[in-house]
Amino acid sequence: MQHGTKRTLDFVDLGAAGLLTFCTVSAVFPPLRTVGDNRVLSLVALVLWFVMAYWRKPVFFTRATRYRLIALAFTLFAMIVPYMFGNETIAHRYLSLLLLSLGYVVYEYYRDAQQLPILGKITKVTLGFAIVTALVTLRGLVNDPYLVRRIKSTGEFSSAMSAQGIGGYELVYFATLGGVIALSVLLMTPSIKTRISAALLYLLSFVLIVLSNYFTALLVAIAALVIALGLRARSMNRKSLGLLAIPVACCVLVLIVVLMVPVASPLGEPTSRMNRIKYAATDGIVAQYLNQRGPLLLESLESAVEHPLLGLTATRIEMYEGYLTGFGQHSHIFDTFALFGFPAGLVSIYVLFMPFKRRLKNKRMRVLSVPFVFSYAVILFFNNATPSLAIAAYFIFPLVFDRIDETTGNRATDVASEPASTRSIKYIAYYDTADNVQEQRNYVLAATNKLEYVFTALNRNGLRVEIVSACTTRGPGSLRGKTSVLGDQNTLKLFPTLSGASRFTRMTSRASVRVMLFVYLILHTKRHEDVVVYHSPGYPNLIVLAKKMKGFRLILEVEEIYADVNGESRLRAKEYRVFEQADAFILPTELLEEKLNVRNRPTVIVHGTYQLEAERDSAFDDGRIHVVYAGTFDPRKGGASAAVAAAEFLDARHHVHIIGFGGERDTQSLLTLIDDVSAKTECRVTYDGLLAGEEYIDFLQSCDIGLSTQRLGTEFNETSFPSKVLSYMANGLQVVSVRLKVLEASGVGDLIFYYETDTPEAIAGAIKTVDLGRVHDSRTRISSLDADFLAGLRKVLSR
Structure with missing residues (x-):
């Protein structure tokens, strides 16, 4: 048995964050680049980051998405092929741009590990250093308008300027993209404080662009401003436009003053930047690009045509007066x-622009996405690339995009007009309440707590939940359909059902309820409306058909793949048909996401019920260590029998409790096993019945240790999360579990005591090593996961 160690994981996370911070700060803070061979140091730091990331979350790499595989393959290709043909300089160039091809992979890692706040802090530190560089550079530009343009990647003058903190090309184009983001924040965020900060950053970036005399950057910035203002104006009323005109007018006034200041031309008489813009906007811009950039771009294209498969790297690229020949070197x-x-080349375009595809589809956020992607594309097509571009494109942009999208609470067009207090969402599941026990409806008690937690999470996000249940009855009489009110916000619809007294009526009832559920979806849903469906083998085909007919947005909550449990190939085909139709997922584990979400659909991970229970004074007072197994008696999972068998290797200080549910035969088999084991051990073993509600919570809090015991080697263990783990933790228990990847990779994995082999001795050994005096922060962790789920759920709901 080995206990997960939080301190080690924290050290790994901290070390990885430090390495990444070194890489990002080096890209925007010139003095750091003068320390040693910064390119080599940055490369080593990034490689070590990937090593630590693999150590921390290996499944992220072993079950990589298509995008990650292509990005990694292109990166390796760009490094290895030039070395094979003796073109080390090309390999070094693309090694220095490692963040450009792998930047979004880094972002995805932090997103999937639920550590985006760490990446946010890294980004804030980097942005702080970039602001310092911009201010120092502006001071230098006051005395020398062409100072920035004279800074190259090498040379004594450039090194001296970098040591003084003056940025060059990499700073200007980072400011270009950063300015687009700041402008969008200014236009879209309701917070006055945030708008003021965004306005200051936008002015800083724009003034830097103007004074640096990078004319392409200036044209891109102006075009992005026009695009952003145009898109924002389309979605605003007259009153809002009037309010927006005040800060925009101030910005324009400041910029006009800057543009009118004369600047000496290196080839002629002083002229204002405004005149240069006017010249470029008429017939000058075409001539400028045809005469200066056109031949260079054409040279690169001609080389691509001459060497279409492997390019110039398959030849020996010659040097002339210190410069590489054969391609233009003015377009990445x-x-x-x-x-x-x-x-x-086509693969590189995919790697660079695929990360923007999903966000560009969000119509309400196009004030940010469209001008940003436009600016990024122009820079990459008509200029060289730098690592600083990757920071803006793959760290700052998605973080800011998701933050604005979350805080503004955008919704789909079809439901956006509804007031928040009256907006509702349909939730399809096999569900009933304990108050309706007299009807004996068929539903899975184990799923009830999770369902009710998701209902309340939707309520806390401002939605009423219309629960539509397909439960039939196992009772002797037929039942009418009804709609019940649950609390202040939710309703439960139950369909009419025939008696459950005979096999024929049970089969007929199941079929008729499914037909009624299908008709309900056809009559009561509309196009683009969110509908949450709790995945079940009972109705996958009708859900697929109803979605195709009505076009509602299917949010599929999947706890497990049922075919992984029973091995039925026909059921697997049905399940994967509905998985393919899902527009978004609510899933219990990252491993299941990697298996189902190959198309990168919006997903939120919720391991179980993140609902903290108030502490009760209900502990046993007999001096024993009370160990509880709460769950199914299903022999295919083997958890209950494994818990009982472990008692044989515990002493009289322990009491093993079994609470849960199972069929009559499974329950009787378990009681027989309890009698057999009790005859062999001084440990007390008892079956304490099926408990629910307050009685269940009181009993859990009477115990010390919760058992999550199930058979190793089963396929469902790879994707389903044992929700009992969270129930134990929410009630303050220590947890002993078989070592599973889904647990280790979860947000509570380091709080669990693991056993390695599926034997009673190993389980008992793990129980004995639990330190009941150890301070563990399971309640704090559960509370944090609850907040993360609420935020993630908002992103899964329609825009």
């Missing part, structure tokens, strides 16, 4: 085609 995209050929 075109140069990639020239250096690596058309296949690799």
Whole structure:
């Protein structure tokens, strides 16, 4: 047995964050680049980050998505192929741009590990250093308008300027993209404080662009401003436009003053930047690009045509007066085609722009996404790339995008007009309440707590829940349908059902209820409406058909793949048909997400019920260590029998309690096993019945240790999360469990005591090693996971 160690994991996370911070700060803070060979140091730091990330969350890499695999393959290709043909300089160039091809993979890691706050802090630190660099650079530009343009990647002058903190090309284009983000925050965020900060950052970036004399950057910034204002104006009323005109007018006034200041031309008489913009906006811009950039871009394209498969790297690229020949070196995209050929060039475009695809579909957020992607594309197609671009594109942009999207609470067009207090969502599940026990409806008690927790989470997100249940009865009489009110916000609809007295009526009842559920979905849903469906083998085909006919947005809550439990191939086909139709998922584990969500649909992970229970004074007072197993008696999972068998290897200080549910035969088999084991051990073993509600909570809090015992080697263990673990923790118990990947990778994995082998001796050994005096913060952790789930649920709901 080995207990998960939180301190080790924290050290790994902290070390990885420090390495990544070094890489990002190096990209925007020139003095750091003068320390040693910064390119090598940054490369080593990023490689070590990936090593630590693999150590912390190996499943992220072993079950990688298509995008991650392609990004990693392109990165390896761009590093290895140039070395094979003796073009080390090209390999070094793309090694220095490692963040450009793997930046979004880094973001995905922090997202999937539920550690985006760490990436947010790294980004804030990096942004702080970038602001310092911008201010120092602006001071230098006052005395020398062309100072930034003279800074190159190498040379004594450039090194001296970097040591003084003056940025060059990498700073200007980072400011270009950062300015687009700041402008969007200014236009979209309701917070006055945030708008003021965004306005200051936007002005800083725009003034830096203007004074640095990077004319392409200036044109991109102006175009992005026009696009953003145009998109925002389309969605605002006249009153809002009037309020927006005040800060925009102030910005324009300041910029006009800056643009009118004369600046000396290196080739001629002083002229204002406004005149240069006017010239470029008429006939000058075409001539400028045709005369200066056109031949360079054409040179790269010609090389790509001459070497279409592997590009120039398959040849020996010559040097002339210290410069590489054969390609233009003024376009990252075109140069990639020239250096690596058309296949690799197309792959690079996929790697660079695929991360924006999902966010571009969000119509309400296009004030940010459209001008940003436009600016990013222009820079990459008509200029060289730097690592600083990756920070803006793959760290800052998605973090800010998701934050604005979350705080503004955007919803789909079809339901956006409804007031928040009256907006409702339909939830399809096999569900009934304890108050309706007299009807003997068939539903799974184990799923009830999880369902009710998700209901309340939807309520806390401002939604009323209309629960539609397909439960039939096992009782002797037929039942009428009814709609019940649950609390202040939710309703429960139950359909009419025939008697459960005979096999024929049970089969007929199940079929008729499914037909009624299908008709209900056809009559009561509309296009783009959110409908949450708790995945069940009882109705996958009708859900698929109803969605195709009505076009509602299917949010599928999947606890497990049922075919993994019973091995039925026909059921597996049905399940995967409904998985393919889902627009979003609510899933219990990251491993299940990697198995189902191959198309990167919106997903929120909820391991179980993150509902803290108030502490009760209900502990046993007999001096024993009370160990409880709460759950199913299903022999396929083997948890109850494993808990009983472990008691044989415990002493008189222990009392093992079994509470839960099972069929008549399974329950009788378990009682027989309890009698057999009790005859062999001084440990007390008891079956304490099926408990629910307050009685269940009181009993759990009377115990010290909760058991999550189930058979190793079963396929469902790889994807389903044992929800009893969270129930134990929410009631303050220590937890002993078989070591599962889904547990280790979860947000509570380091709080669990694990056993390695599926034997009674190993389970008993793990129980004996639990330190009941150890301070554990399971309640605090559960509360944090609850807040994360609420935020994630908002992102899963329609825009």
